[in-house]
Amino acid sequence: MSSELYHNIYAVVKSIPFGKIATYGQIAALAGLPGRARQVGYALHALPDSSDIPWHRVINAKGEISIRSDPLYADIQRHLLESEGVVFNSQNRIPLPDYLWMSRI
């Protein structure tokens, strides 16, 4: 099932540049779903692995990788991000001001 809003979410995620990240809340707001960050997570969850959507560039508001039912994906996501030059700090977090796609200001 692919509603127009889901399509919108995917379009926004696709527009995140290489080496940059965005939060679920940002994606929701840009896709016309202010305050519905959970729906972004659900939309990405419904994505097939073969998708060309850069889902790994979406992280939570703390700069951490959100764990799915299968924790294996956290490793995959981290690896994908590191291959794009994203550096994690000592707490396994991404310094948001350094890599955030769009400023929160």
Place this chain on the structure above:
DNA sequence: GCAGTGACTAGTA
């Protein structure tokens, strides 16, 4: 149709 779940977030303590 109702209740539980979840790749979330901002607020409060």
Place this chain on the structure above:
DNA sequence: ATACTAGCCACTG
């Protein structure tokens, strides 16, 4: 810094 809470709403059984 961590822990808990309310709000959020599509999806699932």
